Amino acid sequence: MFAILLTVSMFSQGSTMVSYGKSFITAFPENLGYFYPNTSNRLRVTALLDGTSVNIFYNGNSTPTQTITHILKGEIVTVVFPKSAEVYQLNYSTQSIRITSNKYIAVHSVSSTNFTINVISAQTNVVQPNENLGMNYLIPSLNYTTFLTTFGITQSAPWSTRYDSFRLIIINAEDTENNITIVKNISDKIQLVNFTIPSYQLIQLQADDSMMMVNSSSKIAVLLTHPCLDKPGCTCSMIVNQILPVRFQGQKFVVPHVRDITQRQLVMTSNDNSDLLSQDNTPLTSSSSGYLSLPDLNTRYVTASSNVSLKLIIPGLFIELIPENQFAACYMLPFYSNNQWAVVIAKTGSRDKVRTDPLVNPNWSELFHTPYSQAEISLSNQMNIIWHPSSKIVVYVVEKFNNIIFGGPAIPIKENPDSSGCMTPVEFVVGEKPLKWTESLAYCTTSQIQFACPTDEDVQIEFAKQVNTTNVEGWIGLRRSLMTTAWYWQTNTTSESSSVNYVYWADGQPQDKKFELCASLSLNQTDDFKWKSAKCCEKKLPVCYQQRKILPPLTMTSTVYIP
Structure with missing residues (x-):
């Protein structure tokens, strides 16, 4: 028998972010209001190595609520949580969910109304391993009223102040008390809000455009959410966006074109208010709300003056854009509906080498004045792999059910290209x-x-x-x-x-x-x-x-x- 089993990640500061690990922490934000009874909250756990065992810790328990053993590489276990798992109260909570394993796994989260009945709201999210968490996060400046005005949306539920702001869920990822500082800018004056979060617990706060930064004494996970984000047509949809630590920022981004989208804006967060975002050396002008508009809905290549984070904002959907320096060679694509596709961005000179399982021949569209091309690849399987043998790419997953569009970045599991295929960790x-x-x-x-x-x-x-x-x-x-x-x-x-x-x-x-x-x-x-x-x-x-x-x-x- 081996006394110490050590599976080495490809992650380190400054390298590409891979999203597998042996320890995770997350939560299920409120979906469509506490009164909506028919929501489903699930985690998909994918083993990358044979002989994987997984422990699920739920609702503050110090011992595993569930243990799953003997998982083989490539196998996916779905873990279903009750409605009570949703975090709907503004305050402290023990409703965090911890996932630990003896070998490397990837974890994907989905919250939705029942797919077999009538999907009214759905959102998916890559749960980042603790190795990818940090202690310094920049918070996008978002005001809910301004958001509605920007997209020309009439608020569908004026009767409830419960939904008139975004929310921030801060989860303590460590088994120790964590000191949190929130930096706010109120009337051009910096204000600090200090508090502590007990081991593995969380706090949910209302988030507005005064929030600038969250700092902590040890690792935290930060989720930007809204339970019922208004959209045109008197409808709403949940959003979940796991904010990444500042070390994963970048300067160059390819903003993808998403099918069936008629409106979109960009939101940039950076340490320097003077940072500029430009396309073809032409600065993108921000509105008074801070949103940045692109000239059309085509795929765009944009550059920031220094390292920033960039989000693609669509009514009912926030997509964390992956900077060029964080592209990877292999991605895992989880899907949940029957109308699903991947948005793949690859270097034009080697785009035909992109591989899928099963192999699909995509129709590429060249992104002029850049080295990249984009393709939409329709896939039928619920779990897929896309990889490139010699170059780094970026992949987003998008799904549509009735009029609901949801998705985000795929799960990167291999940083460097390998001609043999998508490889398991060492x-x-x-x-x-x-x-x-x-x-x-x-x-x-x-x-x-x-x-x-x-x-x-x-x-x-x-x-x-x-x-x-x-x-x-x-x-x-x-x-x-x-x-x-x-x-x-x-x-x-x-x-x-x-x-x-x-x-x-x-x-x-x-x-x-x-x-x-x-x-x-x-x-x-x-x-x-x-x-x-x-x-x-x-x-x-x-x-x-x-x-x-x-x-x-x-x-x-x-x-x-x-x-």
């Missing part, structure tokens, strides 16, 4: 017992995995992202030749593997001693996981890993109900 395993180097090699190969070989910087970085044990060292598959003393990689018990093109030695390493023929690395983050030479007979923890494998077709397997 899985590292650290043995529980110190062994000699040769014993460690046998330990890894006997377990049908291989000696960890950080043959390039990407693998070394992946290893370093989550491994942080006590002050111990581990063996890797690097050693010296007895004949030439040259270093080489050995991944099995019978042969020398590839030559060494990448090294990460500590200062003064390797020692120029013929009896130090093997290599180890520190398992302590404070030592920066540097390598050093060592005697092969010394005992250290074996470090093994499972290489990436092609992610199989996704399959819906079971449904679990939370009481």
